[in-house]
Amino acid sequence: MSTPYKTIMADGLWSNNVVFAQLLALCPLLAVTGTATNGLGMGLATTAVMMTTGLSVSLLRNAITPEVRIPAFVLIIATVVTLVDMAMNAWLHELYKVLGLFIPLIVTNCAILGRAESFAVKEKALPSIVDGIMMGLGFTFSLVLLGAVREILGSGTLFANASLLLGSPFSILETVIIPDYKGFLLFVLPPGGFIALGFILAGKNLLEKKLEGRAADDETPETPVAEAEAR
Amino acid sequence: MPNRSATEGGPYAHKKTSVQRTMVLVMVALVPATAYDLYLFGWPAINLFVITIASALMIEALCLVIARKPIVMFLTDGSAILTAWLLAMSLPPWAPWWIGVLGAGIAIVIGKQIFGGIGQNVFNPAMVARVALLISFPLEMTTFVAPSPLGTAGAPGFMDSLAFTFGLANSVDVVSSASVLGHVKTELSRGIPLQQALEGNYDLFAMTLGDASGSMGETSFSLILVGGLFLIIKRVISWHIPVAMLGTIAIMATLFNLINPAQYPDALFHLVSGATVLGAFFIATDLVTSPVTKRGQLLFGVGCGLLVYIIRTWTAYPEGMAFAVLLMNAMTPLIDRYIKPRVYGRTIKGDPLAPKGGS
Numbered sequence: 001m002s003t004p005y006k007t008i009m010a011d012g013l014w015s016n017n018v019v020f021a022q023l024l025a026l027c028p029l030l031a032v033t034g035t036a037t038n039g040l041g042m043g044l045a046t047t048a049v050m051m052t053t054g055l056s057v058s059l060l061r062n063a064i065t066p067e068v069r070i071p072a073f074v075l076i077i078a079t080v081v082t083l084v085d086m087a088m089n090a091w092l093h094e095l096y097k098v099l100g101l102f103i104p105l106i107v108t109n110c111a112i113l114g115r116a117e118s119f120a121v122k123e124k125a126l127p128s129i130v131d132g133i134m135m136g137l138g139f140t141f142s143l144v145l146l147g148a149v150r151e152i153l154g155s156g157t158l159f160a161n162a163s164l165l166l167g168s169p170f171s172i173l174e175t176v177i178i179p180d181y182k183g184f185l186l187f188v189l190p191p192g193g194f195i196a197l198g199f200i201l202a203g204k205n206l207l208e209k210k211l212e213g214r215a216a217d218d219e220t221p222e223t224p225v226a227e228a229e230a231r
Numbered sequence: 232m233p234n235r236s237a238t239e240g241g242p243y244a245h246k247k248t249s250v251q252r253t254m255v256l257v258m259v260a261l262v263p264a265t266a267y268d269l270y271l272f273g274w275p276a277i278n279l280f281v282i283t284i285a286s287a288l289m290i291e292a293l294c295l296v297i298a299r300k301p302i303v304m305f306l307t308d309g310s311a312i313l314t315a316w317l318l319a320m321s322l323p324p325w326a327p328w329w330i331g332v333l334g335a336g337i338a339i340v341i342g343k344q345i346f347g348g349i350g351q352n353v354f355n356p357a358m359v360a361r362v363a364l365l366i367s368f369p370l371e372m373t374t375f376v377a378p379s380p381l382g383t384a385g386a387p388g389f390m391d392s393l394a395f396t397f398g399l400a401n402s403v404d405v406v407s408s409a410s411v412l413g414h415v416k417t418e419l420s421r422g423i424p425l426q427q428a429l430e431g432n433y434d435l436f437a438m439t440l441g442d443a444s445g446s447m448g449e450t451s452f453s454l455i456l457v458g459g460l461f462l463i464i465k466r467v468i469s470w471h472i473p474v475a476m477l478g479t480i481a482i483m484a485t486l487f488n489l490i491n492p493a494q495y496p497d498a499l500f501h502l503v504s505g506a507t508v509l510g511a512f513f514i515a516t517d518l519v520t521s522p523v524t525k526r527g528q529l530l531f532g533v534g535c536g537l538l539v540y541i542i543r544t545w546t547a548y549p550e551g552m553a554f555a556v557l558l559m560n561a562m563t564p565l566i567d568r569y570i571k572p573r574v575y576g577r578t579i580k581g582d583p584l585a586p587k588g589g590s
Contacts, residue, residue, distance in 0.1 A: 185367040195341060 012134025019142035024111040030193035039147030047136025052080045054132030057120040073116045094164040154188035156181025254309030260458035271378040272324035274392035283331035287315030294344040317357040320448025334360040354560045358553040375444045377408035408444040412549040424493040438503040449506040459512025468516040475532025476511045483540040510552040520560045527570040534559045
């Protein structure tokens with residue numbers, strides 16, 4: 001039983017995206033996406049956790065009996081999160097202070113347990129790592145996108161404090177989109193997160209509908225045979 | 232002339248109510264208070280009022296185009312105008328133009344259209360916009376001015392006020408003045424007894440007439456009351472929500488005033504100040520977002536009244552009408568779920584009624 005890597009990548013990044021398709025992990029999503037930088041930091045930390053837990057769960061999948069799998073997964077995830085938490089405290093201390101409590105709370109991110117349960121426990125080590133990375137990157141993408149929207153609308157900047165996360169060379173990323181902006185506090189607060197996420201989801205659905213329509217226009221008259229084979 | 236149609240056979244009657252008629256009646260009821268307050272606060276208030284309503288209409292039209300709905304029918308039902316009107320009445324009278332435009336946008340797009348348009352919204356759109364603005368722009372939303380009626384010496388002229396509203400000039404002299412609720416809150420928090428805080432700031436006669444500082448349309452107790460009674464007489468709203476709400480505020484205020492008169496203002500103060508009557512008659516009674524049954528409406532009104540009193544008395548905000556109404560809007564589906572009217576021929580639990588007497 002194995003899934004082609006292409007499918008794993010497409011699933012993680014777009015068609016089964018943690019946020020935009022599964023609507024999981026909304027708690028950290030709404031809590032930390034006040035700025036794009038925070039979203040990026042949180043996303044990368046979660047990606048590291050997903051990759052490592054994917055690998056561990058996959059390697060241990062034959063040793064863990066189905067009856068105890070949930071506590072075992074939680075134990076593995078908690079261990080990895082603690083490592084990431086300490087590593088960020090040591091090397092990315094400024095960002096760690098901003099993200100604070102939300103790093104330990106990655107443990108409760110249902111998306112991670114979800115991938116362990118639905119993917120890593122059935123697959124070999126390498127596909128599990130790839131799945132972890134792709135799901136994590138998809139999550140990071142959605143966090144950065146939402147963070148960027150909220151940051152531009154809420155405070156008129158983009159990637160503020162990026163140098164805290166990526167080092168001083170990346171301070172060029174820090175841009176002021178709207179000069180002399182007084183700020184629109186609603187979008188920095190959680191309700192703004194919900195509102196922005198709602199509009200992004202609506203936009204995604206619209207985009208997919210358009211793409212679907214175009215694909216149908218392209219394919220149906222020309223290659224009915226190929227389509228039938230693909231199914 | 233015999234009118235044979237599909238309706239033949241039953242006692243069908245048509246009470247000529249429509250969305251449009253309801254909206255127009257509410258606007259008629261709002262006219263006296265609005266006109267008096269626009270006169271009191273002069274051209275900047277008139278500018279803001281016009282800007283808010285015009286932008287609400289434009290945004291509504293845009294939403295209808297995007298949603299591919301009939302534009303003329305929904306634009307002329309008056310709901311967008313009324314929403315913007317109520318929003319404008321809850322804004323500080325000399326707020327800059329973008330407060331009105333942004334507020335209208337939030338009310339129409341986030342408050343109303345993304346739920347599916349008129350009749351589908353969970354929350355009162357005007358109050359959604361007011362709360363969003365209040366939380367995001369506390370400075371602009373709490374800068375109140377003292378009344379300077381049109382034509383008096385201190386009032387800015389039309390051109391001056393246009394420049395002022397659009398932020399081109401700050402040349403207009405503004406006599407800023409805290410609303411009575413805000414003033415009392417500040418003074419109480421400084422440990423100054425209530426009687427001293429009220430002295431010189433609280434003139435019952437002026438408050439009843441409306442000659443006080445506050446949001447654009449909330450200051451005139453008597454004119455709003457007249458409009459509210461007109462709506463009850465015209466049966467646009469029923470008495471349940473306003474009476475339950477004002478009654479609850481009055482009882483709470485009297486109770487705490489008896490306990491400690493130096494800390495808690497009396498009932499009359501709460502009834503004539505802030506948005507109490509405007510909220511009770513015009514905002515909480517929104518037909519879409521309040522319960523269907525009379526008993527549900529009583530509960531809704533009591534809830535609004537309690538929340539208004541609690542927010543005014545023990546939180547950081549001097550006025551809590553918008554928050555109270557939104558919180559009770561969120562409770563409305565629950566109230567409607569548990570308080571249902573008795574179905575004809577059945578008990579309140581839904582069992583068939585036992586036939587009475589003989590036969």
